[in-house]
Amino acid sequence: MDSIFSPPLHRQRHQFVIDFVKRNKPKKVVDLGCSECSLLQKLKFHREIELLVGVDIDGANIKKKMHGLAPMSTDYLQPSYDQLRIELYQGSVTQEDARLRGFDLVTSIELIEHLTLADVKRFSEVVFGYMTPVAVIVSTPNSEFNPLFPRPAGFRHSDHKFEWTRAEFKSWALKVCLEYGYEVEFTGVGQAPPGQQERVGFCSQIGVFHWLGGRQECNMLFGDDAEDVFSYTLLYSINYPSLHDNNILQRVLVSEVLYWAEKMKRNWIEERTGERDDTYTLCPAEGEGEECLRASERHMEMEDKQTACGAEMKNPGEHQESELFWTNGEGQQESCKLRRCVSVPLAVLWSCCPKLSALSGSLSNLRHVLMDNPEVKLSQDGSAVLLNDQEQDLEEEEEDHDDLEDSGYAVCSHGAEPEEDWEKNV
Incomplete structure (x- = not known):
């Protein structure tokens, strides 16, 4: 039957729901008779929805496709502020379950004709x-559309218990409205051939019901002390990563700080040495990065700083430029090599990188998050991120390499073993 429509009829029904969601932006949506979750898989991309639920009496159908509702890798790599929880239940639409009360939208797509x-x-x-x-x-x-199908008379599916005319559907819908305080508008999908639309109507007829009490009264309705009923079996639940989760927010903040601080450092070193490192070239799409890097040039400075020796420095000017002395716990002096660091002011990061300022809210919040994180090294007053000067790191690696050669030990290089000639062994 779908083949005579373009797009196929089932897609038109799903698109009708999606268009409704776009217009009305419901936060809590449940699809009754979700079967293999095909509608839910489309709705999960509409992140105005915070709770998305599917219910079907056939648990095996749900289990076939439920893992397709899991977050994608990009949801973890680039989490947003949107919150989404998905739950799937096995249960009958003729049974009550308190977990499904007070939703913004309930969908029942081609379901009731399967009921007695x-x-x-x-x-x-x-x-x-x-x-x-x-x-x-x-x-x-x-059912008025059925004679247009090129097949013998009868129901469209062997499991259908009935198929209503437009008048029968309207009669049921208006009775529901009268009893439960709703109003309904009638429409459908699946246009009839030219000249026959008025006579036969839509292939799938649709009723859109709106509760007359409104959203606010709906929320107040469930404040009573009635006993909750839980008749459905939960088969699947998943929370999508969100920046509302403090752990995820901190992880993203730290990642952004280290990323942009490193870019600022590289840019500063390039300007200072005249050497360019293409590894850190900005992509054209990263517009905010260019602003960060330009601003950083005005604030960055190279500083000589000691490694964390854990003791007070004594008269550094009296000793060689390459060494400082510190006092250990027994009052003896030991040498401690200088370690140069690039200092990236947090104020520059926060003010020049819109994502950082949006995520942290304030400079003090950003500093508070970073102070408790072992991945980030801050200056003593907490005003800047300290990054090791790569030039010095490379010099130290070369010195270590030379020391190892002088010691008589062989210097190994991964992947340097002679390749075996496999053809000779064939």
Whole structure:
């Protein structure tokens, strides 16, 4: 049947729901009869939704595709402020479950025709009377459209218990509105051939129900002391990474600080030495990085700083330029080599990098996060990030290399073993 429509009919039904979500921005959405979660997999990309739930009586169908709802790698690498939790339940739409009360949107796409008429009545009581969502979208086949299909008369699916005419669907919907305080608008998807739309209507007829009480009253409705019922079985749940999680926020902040501080340092060294390191060339898309680097040139400075020897320095000017002396716990002097560091002021990072300022909120917040993180080395007063001068690191590596050669030990180089001629052994 889908093949006679373009796009296919099931996609048109899903698109109808997606368009509704875009317009109304519901935070809590549940799809009843979610089957293999195809609609949920589309809705998860609309991050105005904070809680996305699927329910189906067939748990095996859910398990086939539920892991396709897991976060992608980019969600972890670039988490946003959006919050999303996904839950999947096995259960019947004729049973009450307190976890599904007070949602902004309930969808029932091609579901009720699979229920007996007695279960349709119970469905109405559960969805509109117990769950009381702000909005409900119900789609079901329109039997008046069936004669246009090139096949023998009968229901569209062997499991259908009925297929309503437009008048029958309207009668049920208006009765629901009268009993539970909703209003409904009728529409559909799947256009009839030219000249026949008015006579047969849409292939799938849709009722969009809006609760007359409104969103605020809906939230107040569930403040009673009624006993909660939990009749569904939770099969799957996942929280998407979000910057509202303090651990994730701190990880992203630290990563951004180290990234931009390193770029500033490289740029400063390039300006100082006239040598360019293409490894750290900015991509054109990183516009904010260029601003950071330009601003850093005005603030960066090279400083001689000692390694953390843990004791007070004594008269550094009296000794050679390459060494300082410090007092150990027994009052004896020992030498401690200078270690040059590039100092990147936090104020420059915070003011010039919009992402950092947006994530941290204030310079003091940024400093507080970094002071407790072992990955970042701050100056003594906490005003700057200290990064090792790579030039000195390379000199020390060369010295260590020479010392090792002088000691008589062989210097190994990974991957330097002679290659075996495999062809000779064949």
